[in-house]
Amino acid sequence: MANILWLQGGACSGNTMSFLNAEEPSACDLVTDFGMNILWHPSLGMELGDNLQQMLRDCVSGKIKLDIFVFEGTVVNAPNGTGEWNRFAGRPMKEWVRELSDAADFVVAIGDCATWGGIPATAPNPSDSQGLQFLKRDHGGFLGKDFKAKSGLPVINIPGCPAHPDWVTQILVAVATGRAGDLTLDDFQRPKTFFQSFTQTGCTRNMHFAYKVSATEFGQRKGCLFYDLGCRGPMTHSPCNRILWNRVSSKTRAGMPCLGCTEPEFPFFDLAPGTVFKTQTVMGVPKDMPEGVDKKGYIKLTGAAKAAAPAWVEQDIFVV
Amino acid sequence: MVKGAAVSPEQATVNNELRVRLRDMLEDRLETEVEPRAYDDNTTQSIVVRLQELAPDDYENKLRIAGFTLMPWRAGDEIESACATCMYYVVHRRFCELPELMLPVEPEWSCRLWRI
Numbered sequence: 001m002a003n004i005l006w007l008q009g010g011a012c013s014g015n016t017m018s019f020l021n022a023e024e025p026s027a028c029d030l031v032t033d034f035g036m037n038i039l040w041h042p043s044l045g046m047e048l049g050d051n052l053q054q055m056l057r058d059c060v061s062g063k064i065k066l067d068i069f070v071f072e073g074t075v076v077n078a079p080n081g082t083g084e085w086n087r088f089a090g091r092p093m094k095e096w097v098r099e100l101s102d103a104a105d106f107v108v109a110i111g112d113c114a115t116w117g118g119i120p121a122t123a124p125n126p127s128d129s130q131g132l133q134f135l136k137r138d139h140g141g142f143l144g145k146d147f148k149a150k151s152g153l154p155v156i157n158i159p160g161c162p163a164h165p166d167w168v169t170q171i172l173v174a175v176a177t178g179r180a181g182d183l184t185l186d187d188f189q190r191p192k193t194f195f196q197s198f199t200q201t202g203c204t205r206n207m208h209f210a211y212k213v214s215a216t217e218f219g220q221r222k223g224c225l226f227y228d229l230g231c232r233g234p235m236t237h238s239p240c241n242r243i244l245w246n247r248v249s250s251k252t253r254a255g256m257p258c259l260g261c262t263e264p265e266f267p268f269f270d271l272a273p274g275t276v277f278k279t280q281t282v283m284g285v286p287k288d289m290p291e292g293v294d295k296k297g298y299i300k301l302t303g304a305a306k307a308a309a310p311a312w313v314e315q316d317i318f319v320v
Numbered sequence: 321m322v323k324g325a326a327v328s329p330e331q332a333t334v335n336n337e338l339r340v341r342l343r344d345m346l347e348d349r350l351e352t353e354v355e356p357r358a359y360d361d362n363t364t365q366s367i368v369v370r371l372q373e374l375a376p377d378d379y380e381n382k383l384r385i386a387g388f389t390l391m392p393w394r395a396g397d398e399i400e401s402a403c404a405t406c407m408y409y410v411v412h413r414r415f416c417e418l419p420e421l422m423l424p425v426e427p428e429w430s431c432r433l434w435r436i
């Protein structure tokens with residue numbers, strides 16, 4: 001039986017909604033099939049007031065063994081480093097986060113806010129928010145870069161805005177069933193099993209990407225969204241086209257560009273007007289290239305690919 | 321025209337005729353606004369807004385505002401902009417699918433909205 005405690009800092013509850021919609025496995029399966037005991041969760045917890053405070057204190061003291069501490073949302077430090085803008089159970093949330101992280105065997109950050117600050121930490125970051133072990137790309141965050149939970153692992157980061165429900169439950173199952181040792185983490189402490197491949201891996205528009213046929217409108221079935229509509233699929237690490245959303249589709253399959261929500265810089269360009277859903281270019285060449293591709297190579301490849309494009313690639317191949 | 325649909329022979333004829341007309345206009349030294357190039361998003365946006373105000377068959381002003389040339393445009397050693405490599409160019413139809421233009425073109429033509 002693994003005890004899980006889930007708390008929420010500066011967040012919109014999107015990851016909670018995502019978690020409650022999980023299917024493989026579902027949130028109920030965690031309890032019935034995988035022996036997890038959800039000590040408390042903002043939408044599921046039964047305890048209130050003094051009882052909740054007592055439970056949290058018991059987790060900190062070790063009276064209740066805390067196997068997995070899950071945090072959703074940013075650590076709020078405002079005003080003036082006190083964290084008073086986000087009070088919970090009688091004190092600033094950040095104080096609970098510090099003590100519970102030290103007490104837990106594993107600490108799991110869910111969603112961009114908890115991993116690297118996400119939207120709340122976008123400049124000018126009025127709530128002085130941080131992720132648990134990162135602030136955007138900078139290692140450190142609230143717990144510091146040397147933090148390790150009792151298991152010896154750093155914070156396990158499951159980014160996304162929100163994270164896909166099955167990324168969350170599958171990692172929780174791996175940890176709770178003693179297979180955390182099988183998880184390899186990348187430089188941003190994301191499980192490689194999900195975040196080594198790209199959003200583009202498995203996208204139905206890959207042939208259009210290869211032959212440089214562009215979509216010019218949202219929802220258009222033909223064409224790739226990289227060239228004009230700002231798709232970040234070629235440089236975003238996520239399994240969105242391998243583990244489909246609602247088991248049926250993904251943003252890019254539906255004709256919406258990937259916003260790169262699993263990367264530390266999200267939201268990109270600090271949401272400046274004109275930067276969302278529009279490929280940013282310098283002299284007509286994209287500012288952000290597909291990962292590992294340089295500008296010269298990209299220009300050459302594009303010329304060759306367009307010249308070689310077959311006629312069918314210009315037509316709608318997804319006919320009904 | 322429905323985007324992504326194959327072009328009917330009738331439509332192909334219309335496109336071919338229009339392409340010849342556009343070439344004639346450009347060869348007759350229609351003065352087009354080749355500069356400033358749309359090298360940043362603000363310039364691109366200001367050109368696109370002007371194009372959006374035009375009637376779909378106002379070909380002369382489309383060519384003028386987009387800064388059409390009959391030859392590729394060169395910027396430094398690395399970048400040569402021609403319809404042939406532009407993201408809006410549909411190779412087999414020889415057509416520009418930039419929503420504000422939607423014109424039959426030739427691969428060696430160019431305009432200042434080129435993007436790769």
Ligand code: SF4
Pocket residue numbers: 199200201203204205206207209223224225226231232233234252257258
């Ligand atoms: S739509 Fe996006 S993810 Fe799909 S092929 Fe194009 S760039 Fe890649």
Ligand code: SF4
Pocket residue numbers: 160161199236237238240250251252257258259260261262
């Ligand atoms: S497609 Fe991109 S923006 Fe959408 S959920 Fe996946 S990584 Fe995030």
Ligand code: SF4
Pocket residue numbers: 402403406407408409415416417418421425429430431432433434435
């Ligand atoms: S937008 Fe591209 S394809 Fe269209 S006319 Fe300009 S250079 Fe040619």
